[in-house]
Amino acid sequence: MKKNIKSIFKAHLVPKEVYKGGKNIPPTDKKIYKLSSNENPLGASPKAIAAMKAALDKIDIYPDQTDIRLREALVQDFDGQLTADQFLCGNSGSEVIDMLLRAFINEGDEVIFSNPCFLPYSVFSRWYGAHQVDIPLLAPNYDLDVEGILNAINDKTKIIFLTSPNNPTGTYIPKPVMDDFMARVPKNILVVFDEVYRHFADAEDYVTALPYVLEGHNVIGLNSFSKTYGLAGQRIGYGYTTPTIANYVRLIHKPFLLPLTSIEAAIGALNDTEFIEKTVKTVLEGRKYVAKAFDKLGIKYWPSQANFFIIDPPFPEMEFTDKMMEEGIMVRPVSQFGAPGKVRITIGDAEANEALVKAIRKITSS
Incomplete structure (x- = not known):
């Protein structure tokens, strides 16, 4: 007689779709403009690079046990409006999302996104x-x-994800x-x-x-150093939130979580005001240029507040x-x-944007 043996696998994990990031530039001698991953068109902050290089002779020892130095730098970046215990740091914004889910979600709870x-x-x-x-x-x-x-909220709702500007729509x-x-x-729901x-x-x-964090709402502002x-x-x-939420989530914060080079790079980047301003100027000017070109080429797009556009392409x-x-x-196609x-197109520097427009003009006129 066969016994019913309980599976060691979690039913909600297998088999399921996994998140796949954007592709990297393939090996080629051809000039490729990567406008698929919303990366910075100017590269990295020079101050961040310098800070990383200065830290290289220390990578044989463990990094900071906590993220306190970066949190203190973020306090300055927010002009002292928040305290260090209101920040949470992680290996990418995605990991902060993961930490929040681990901290607040039990099996059977509900999460709302759009x-x-x-x-x-x-x-x-x-x-x-x-x-x-999913509330589309x-x-x-x-x-x-x-x-x-x-209307979708019930007693099982724990987290609501809101995004502004939204990826991939730019709205x-x-x-x-x-x-x-x-x-x-x-009040018993966390808004991410x-x-x-x-x-x-x-x-x-x-x-x-x-402003909602300052008012004491259960909300966390999620940010990244990738853009x-x-x-x-x-x-x-x-992320930044109320001290109560941040200190609670910090209970599952691993020691030595952030690599030394990441800590130094982030602090250096926060201090590079000139690079930040140049990046924003480049993106805003590029956004206007690309939008005007889309209008002339008859490409349907949605107005964007981000460093990319979503378009309805002229082909599948x-x-x-x-x-x-x-x-x-x-x-990047964004069915996923x-x-x-739809297709998402990152704003590049002037050269990349001109190449983008030239390419669309060529494939739509042939």
Whole structure:
């Protein structure tokens, strides 16, 4: 008689889709412009690079046991509006998401997000057995469905993910909408406000998580050093929230979590005001240039507050992606992000943007 043997595997983990990051430039002698991963068009902060190099003779010893030095640097970056115990740091913004899920989610809890959005919200929450509730952004402008989210809340809801500017759409949540939402969301729910592209938002009614944190709401502003600061390869990110939430999550913070080079690079980058300003100027000017070119070429796109555009390509997404690659331009199809048929294109420097426009003009006129 056969016995029923319980599987050692978690049913909610296998088999499931996993998050796949953007591709790197393949080995080739051909000039390739990588406009597929929203990386900094200027590279990395010179001060960050210098700080990393200065730390290289210390990589044989353990790094800081905690992230306190970086948190203190972030206090200065936020002009003293927050205290060091309100920050959480991790190996990328994605790891901060993972920490929050580990800290707050039990199997059977619910997590709300709005597709199209950053895939780790759903993939990572599944690791902990959360039930995923997708309240899609509203067509045709990818607006947040505030009523849909609020109506979906029940006694199992633990976390709501909001993103502004949103990846992959480039759209944002206006302050009046965010004010209304935060006033109505139950106090026992954590709102994760992903603002990693905040430096590129220039809309008058754009808002970060900061005012809501200062008011004491259960909200965390999620940030990354991969975009504005050009440190994607160092994998470092942070969040800021209330002292109560931050100190609670810090209970699962591993010692020696951050590599020494990442700590030094992040602190150096925060001090590089000139590089930050140059990056933002390059992106905003490039965004205007590319938008104007899209208008002339008849490419349907959505207005963006980030360092990328989402477009409705003139060919099926994979055909368009392949044709662009033949012209030396890497772009990213975003069906995996919940935007079937769409393609995301990063704003590059002037040379890359000109090459992008030339490539689209060529493949659409042939």
